[in-house]
Amino acid sequence: MDNFSTLIGGIAGDGINEAGLTVARLFSRLGYHIYMYYDYPSLIRGGHNFSIVRASRQKIAAHMDQIDVLIALNQETVEKHLSRLKHSSFVIYDADKVKLDDTMHRGCGLNITQILKEATAPPVMKNSCIIGGYCKVVGLDWPILEDVLKKHIPKMHELNMQVARQGYDQAVQFCGIDRSADSHFEKQTQKPIITGNQAISLGLIKAGLGAYVAYPMTPSSSVLDFMAKYGPEVGLKVIHPESEIAVMLMAQGFAYAGVKAAIGTSGGGFCLMTEGLSLAGMAEMPVVVVMAQRTGPSTGLPTYTAQSDLHFVLNAGQGEFPRFIVAPGDAEEAYFWAGLALNLAWKFQVPAFILTDKIVSESQYSFDIDKAGDLTSGRKEQASQAPVLWDGQGEYKRYRYTNTGVSPLAFPPQKGQVIKTNSYTHDESGITSEDPQITRETCDKRQRKGQFLDADLERYETVKVFGNEKSKTALLCWGSNKGVCIEAALKLGLRVIFVLVLSPFPERKLKSALQGVERLLAVECNSTGQLARLAGFYGIKTRTEF
C-alpha cells in the first residue's frame, strides 16, 4: 500500500496521543514514513480526542481526511468520523461502549471491559488491548507490537502483553499490511518519530543552546517540556519564570553574559514580549523566539492551528530594526532552521524567529537527522555561522561602528574593559546619547546589519520549488502547508513555491522561482492572505480566494 491511515479516538484522558504514537511506531518498524495529526480540545478530562496516523511509502507532512481503519474507544468517535470511512474501511471498537451498524460498515468489536476485568488490568490498558486487536486486523506480526510496547510502555509489561494478546486473539484479520510492505518498496531504516517542537529543540541544542526560558502556552509548551526533561543532560539551563515579559528579558540577560538562549510562546504570550523584543532591536541582543501560532484573536482556539500572526511577528516592537524569520514546513526543516536561527541571531546580533503553528509544532513526523542539513557542531561554529568576537585588542566598545554594522562581542568579566548595553539610543561605548549624528549612525548601523543578513542568506535555500516546475499555475505557501501543497500539486501537475524565510524577504529568489508562472494561488490558514499581502509589497500578484 502506498498510504495507510488509521484514526484512533476516545475521550481526553484516554491517552489517545500515546496510543496514536504506538500505531505510528508499528508502521515505522515496517519502514514506512509517518505523519500523525493529534486533535484535542482545550481541556484535561472528557471531550473528544483523536489521532490520525498516516503511514506512507513517500515522505509526508500531512494527514488525509479519509481513513482505512477506525479505532473507536467510544461511541462519539464512530459518530464523529463516519464520514471519513471509505467503502473498504474497517472499524475496530470497544464492544462494551460502542454500537456499530454492521449492515453499513465492516468491523469487529472487542469485549475490552471483560478482558481487563479478567486480567485485573488498570483501565488505561484498554489502549494496549485494542491495539493488540488492531495488529490482527491489519495483519501486523505480533513481535512488532511486543517490541514497541516493551520499549515505550515498560511498566507492567507482562500484564500489558497479556491484555494485548487477548485483543489480538479476539479480533479478525482484515488486511495484510506488512506483507505488501515488505516486498514492494524500499524501506527506510527505522527513524525516530518526533514533533516539530522536539525537532526545534534538538536543532537549538545542536547549535549550542545554553539556556531555554519560557512561560507555558499551547502550542509551544512542549518545547519547554522537552528542554526541561532532556536539557540538563546537555548542560542546558531551563527556566520557567513569572511571565513572558520576564522570559524575553531573561533571554537578553543570558545573551549579555555570553550564553545562547532561546524562548518560546504563542500569540498572546508574544504580545507581552514585544516590549522586550524592541529592546533586543536597540541593544542588538541575539535572542531566538519559537513563536507557535494558534487561532486568534486573543485566547481564540488554544489547541487549533492558524497562520495569522505573520504580520504581527514581522512588525512587532516599536522602532525599526532587522529581524530573521523562518517558517519551517516539516521536522527536518524545523531542526536545521532552528539551529541556523540561533547561529544567525548571534552572527548578526538580531532577534530570530522560528515561526510555526499547531500543525508543525505538535504533529509527529518520521525524522531523518542525516537529511536535515549541516548545522554547526556544538558551540564550535563553522566560520559561516560563527558570531564575531572581540579580538582583545585596544579599548572595547560594545557598539563599535563597522562596515557590516555588526560590532564584535565580548562578555563580562574583561579585565580593564567595560561592557555596556543600553535600551536608549547610545554611542559606540553604549552610553546614552541624544546627539542627532549618533542617532543617525546607530539607525544606519542597524539597517546595515539587515542588509548583511539578507546577503548572507543567499547561500541558503530560502525559497523552495516542488512539483511540476514547468507548470504555469503555482501554489504559493509557507509553514505547515508545505506538505499538503506538495501532495496536491503532484496530483494536479502544479508547481509549488514554498517560502521558507519570511524576513529578510527573499525577493530575488522568489521572483526567480516564479518565472513562467501565469496564475499564482496563495494557500494559507488565515482569512486575509498574509504571505500574499507580503509578496504584493514586492509587486508579486496572487489570486486569493476565500
Next chain:
Amino acid sequence: MNPKDLATIAKNTWCPGCGNFSIMSALRMVLAELDSEGFPVENVVLVSGIGCHAKIVDYMNVNSFYSIHGRTLPAAFAIKIANPHLKVICFSGDGDSLAEGLDHLIFAAKRNVDITMILHDNRVYGLTTGQYTPTSPQGFKGKSTPTGTREHPLNPLELMLVSGASYIARGYTHGIEQLQKLFKEAILHKGFSFVDVLQVCVSYNNQYESYNKWTYTVQGNDDSSFEEAQKIIRSWNYDRSEVPIPLGKFYEIDAERFDQSFPEYEPNLSEIDSKIKMLLENFI
C-alpha cells in the same frame, strides 16, 4: 582603586541636590573598596530600569545593562544564572519596580537569587515630571492626581519580607556612610538583598526636612528575627510622616537560593552529536 576612576565621560543631568548623587558616591566607594579587597570591579554588572535612578549606569565606568522600565530584575537574574561569578547589582525606582515591574520584584525575592536591588525610593515620578508612585502618601498631589491620590502607599520592605528576600535594609541619601555600610553588606550577602533608599527628589518631592526630623537608625535589633523585622518595618508605612522612620539593617538570614539549583556544568561539546543520537533513540 580610586572611586573617581569609576566615573565616565557622560554629562551628569541629575538636578543639583538630587539624592541620586549620594547613592552614586556611596556605590563608587563600595566598589573601589571591594576591588581592593579581592572582588574585582570587572566582575560587577550594574542593571538599571528607566527613570532618573537609571542614569547611574551611564555615570559608572562599570559593566552595565541599561534595561527598560520595570525590567531590571529578569535581566539581572539571567546574568547571575549565566555566570555565578559575577556580582549583579540592580538599581530601580519606586515607579520602576513597585508599579511596572512588581511581579519581577516579588519573584526575585521568592527565588532568593543572589543579586542586590537598590531602590531609589523618591516616592514620585521624576523623569515624567511629578506623578504619584506606589510609595507616595495618600493625598499626594501630583500631576496625575491634582486633588490628591486616594490610594494608600505600599510598604516595599514588608512586601520583601513576606516574599522571601533574605537581606532587607533602609538607608537615606543624607546618610552616605550608612549607605556605604548597607550597600557593602547587601552586595556581600548571599541571596536576594534589598535596600530601600529614601532618596530625596529636590524638584518634585523634597522631603529633606521631614526625613531629617523623623529618621533614626535602629540599634541592637535581632535582624535574624522575622517578627522583629516585621515590627520595625511596620512602624512606618510610608503614609503618615509624623512618626519615627527607622533606618539600618532590619533583616538578614541565610536561606536556600534559586541560583544554587544550577550546577556549574559545561557539557563536553564533542559529545553533542552522540548525545542527540542517544536522545533520538527514545523516539524510535
